[in-house]
């Protein structure tokens with residue numbers, strides 16, 4: 029026993045001596061030589077670092093102004109990254125300490141949530157997803173990166189790639205919707221937009237894929253709740269956008285708050301090592317989400333903070349956000365032999381690899397562009413275009429829209445002039461004063477339109493109906509009512525889950541009162557999520573859904589209402605009739621008892637109906653089997669006709685490709701854009717397969733009367749999935765294929781994979 033203690037003391041003393049002395053690496057500063065290969069620079073720098081300097085790089089601290097302790101830590105090489113410092117002056121002050129006052133002069137990486145714009149705010153990501161245009165997502169990210177870099181931010185915690193099938197979850201606003209193929213296409217585009225052609229570009233910022241992994245499946249749609257996603261569902265749905273975005277070159281990944289199947293993501297070594305590193309070849313670094321390491325104590329997965337640091341480091345988490353646990357505990361965990369120094373070295377290599385790739389050693393300081401690009405005409409125009417292309421027309425009876433310029437409109441509702449709320453969630457730096465609301469658009473660019481404005485309610489949660497009378501009178505004086513309803517920004521986003529998705533406050537009552545004035549009613553909804561608007565639809569002749577459209581949303585909505593542009597968005601997420609239908613999504617399994625096309629619902633039930641009279645299939649007695657609006661749905665002012673669906677062959681072998689051809693015609697009176705969607709169904713698999721899966725989409729502009737032949741190609745790789753053996757492969761068999769304008773319409777064909 030005594031010998032053991034002596035041995036342990038000796039090991040501790042010796043390791044203290046060796047690990048704390050500056051390592052006698054190669055002389056000189058090869059790591060500062062930009063002409064040397066990055067891996068050599070990493071090796072050289074690592075060889076010079078003490079254990080404390082290494083764990084310092086693994087530590088990300090939150091900024092607070094005039095924080096002497098923070099500056100001291102940077103000087104001591106105890107911080108690798110700072111988040112939430114904005115502004116060239118503050119950033120450069122901290123960077124200068126790191127470069128000039130610390131022993132090795134390792135620059136800081138400066139992180140910030142630049143989710144859908146920095147100053148110029150684009151539609152929330154769920155809105156951008158509704159455009160079905162990766163170019164829009166890329167452009168938004170590029171503009172956000174350009175503006176953020178001017179303020180010293182060189183790393184954003186975006187794109188958020190959490191597949192979400194639950195509108196109760198507030199962060200659905202930040203997501204790219206329910207479909208893995210759409211989210212993967214847009215997520216990869218955002219990575220390209222943020223990171224540009226090279227991470228070291230003057231206006232590039234490092235992207236961060238979040239939240240790895242499965243966070244959007246929070247039980248009950250309640251944020252931070254547990255998820256229970258089996259591996260095949262993880263690989264076939266939830267991980268698809270992450271893998272595609274890693275392949276697009278994303279620099280970093282952020283672990284999520286949730287425990288999946290009992291293991292918190294920040295300590296899930298299978299996902300962080302086996303999947304992310306070994307299978308996907310990810311070479312960047314992984315950062316924890318805010319305090320998610322420390323929260324493993326609260327989860328009941330770590331005995332204490334030190335244990336949490338040990339579990340995460342050994343699982344492959346490279347950088348710890350905000351709580352300083354790595355800084356505090358990793359040196360002693362290494363000395364105690366509980367965390368191998370190789371784990372530390374690997375983490376530091378990953379972090380340094382990104383810093384060298386970003387050119388931070390060469391260009392560490394924020395350089396303000398002259399003239400600044402912030403709120404530039406080009407940026408605002410791009411944000412307006414994105415908002416136009418993201419809006420979804422859900423209803424347009426009797427072609428109420430587009431409105432005639434001569435139409436006198438009554439502008440009503442709490443979202444008609446909501447400068448902050450129109451921007452949506454995750455807006456840290458955008459300024460509401462720059463928001464062009466619908467009312468502001470009418471007071472400026474659209475000042476030739478006759479209108480009368482009566483909000484009727486002050487904000488979405490308002491329950492004071494005393495101004496309803498003046499709103500109704502305004503409608504009586506006008507030719508039509510344009511009613512702006514929806515959600516304040518605070519009602520979606522992180523930690524903002526809802527169990528009731530009806531229009532909040534007295535908005536539905538206002539809409540019904542307005543309709544009784546007897547004029548056409550156009551309803552515009554600005555929200556961060558799909559709302560349950562079933563009961564509101566009868567009071568609106570037309571419904572335009574604009575997921576919090578950002579700085580230029582008002583101008584965009586006017587462009588659409590008065591026909592300068594035709595709505596072209598499609599739903600990136602299912603709109604349910606009732607919150608009780610959730611989760612309901614298009615790419616579901618068939619079950620053994622799918623409901624028939626027509627089901628008997630509760631209002632049709634005879635008294636004392638026989639037990640077996642309703643059949644035994646999967647649907648709701650009250651709300652039936654269908655959503656209100658399906659994934660991929662959206663109207664235009666014009667109409668489109670699909671014809672001549674042809675496959676290149678009735679069967680293909682695994683090494684062959686299938687070509688699919690279809691003719692699309694604009695059969696209406698307006699020019700317009702259609703999102704042509706291609707879905708497949710794998711009829712039989714080693715595990716049950718979804719009834720439909722989106723595999724291609726293409727947004728096509730057609731002038732009135734114009735036709736175009738469109739072609740798509742599919743190969744085995746597009747049909748492959750993780751089956752029973754959890755190996756990705758395509759399985760022979762029979763496939764259905766649809767091409768159309770939503771997940772429930774389209775021309776159908778079939779083929780066999782041999």
Ligand code: GLC
Nearest residue numbers: 111141185238239317318522
């Ligand atoms: C938050 C969010 C994450 C964000 C991080 C830094 O809690 O979950 O998305 O990037 O903390 O702000």
